[in-house]
């Protein structure tokens with residue numbers, strides 16, 4: 001394997017290329033872990049550059065470093081500490097190599113072989129004096145779930161979001177990236193757009209063509225930076241907002257009152273829906289993709305007020321086994 005010096009940002013000691021390491025350690029991509037590797041140093045540098053300024057005292061947490069392409073680009077920006085969370089232990093040797101390069105340069109690299117969906121960030125970063133950057137070329141299979149988990153943490157100011165300056169710089173399938181950033185009325189506007197824009201300002205940074213990855217995925221990839229809003233747009237609990245937005249978008253092409261109405265039991269659904277739309281000052285014949293974030297939040301406020309007055313409604317689930325709507329429909333189709 002030929003060694004060479006990496007030539008952008010700070011210099012790391014001579015290292016084999018990622019392509020060479022993947023070949024040397026026979027690191028064949030595993031489909032079940034959504035592995036698509038980036039070998040092009042200019043692209044990995046560009047992803048890390050999208051994260052903005054990384055100060056010497058900052059901590060970076062990289063999700064799924066794999067063979068370490070983005071990891072090298074992060075190390076060239078010299079954070080004090082880099083935390084790597086990788087599910088696949090086969091990358092042990094390549095990541096260990098990077099750790100050894102970083103150590104004499106006073107950078108601490110902590111490697112955890114764990115599932116990021118279960119990884120306890122507070123436990124590994126107990127104090128809040130240092131800024132955290134979350135960076136990752138995410139596995140497609142978990143990207144949306146991880147993002148929703150992080151929004152829940154953001155709303156509750158816990159985990160990586162105990163400070164309000166933790167930015168996320170992440171990759172998604174291009175269509176998912178477009179949905180995250182989609183404005184009101186656009187074709188891609190969906191639940192994920194509203195959920196993303198309630199707690200963050202998502203910025204589409206650039207698109208990476210599928211052919212830049214090994215193996216090549218079916219789709220292109222979008223790099224999105226999600227900047228937490230300094231002033232959250234709502235103080236309502238995350239679970240309530242998530243529930244209301246999910247119902248609103250459950251019938252995306254229909255009048256928004258249809259999906260919203262399924263939050264409410266059928267006996268008084270029509271009138272209550274109408275009342276709550278009036279209280280929220282939202283026209284109930286808009287389609288869900290035409291609703292702005294403030295309109296969705298006013299509908300969530302109206303629902304929150306209503307369940308305060310009628311606590312029994314909170315537990316109502318229109319798909320539940322005791323629900324006459326569904327059991328009726330099931331009986332009709334059986």
Ligand code: SAM
Pocket residue numbers: 033034035036037038039063064065066067068069070085086087088114115116117137138139140142
């Ligand atoms: N960062 C590398 C790159 O850009 O070349 C690899 C990116 S690859 C798309 C996704 C990486 O996430 C893989 O290394 C995979 O093993 C890892 N991964 C998959 N599921 C994970 C999980 N639940 N938690 C942590 N890492 C995971």
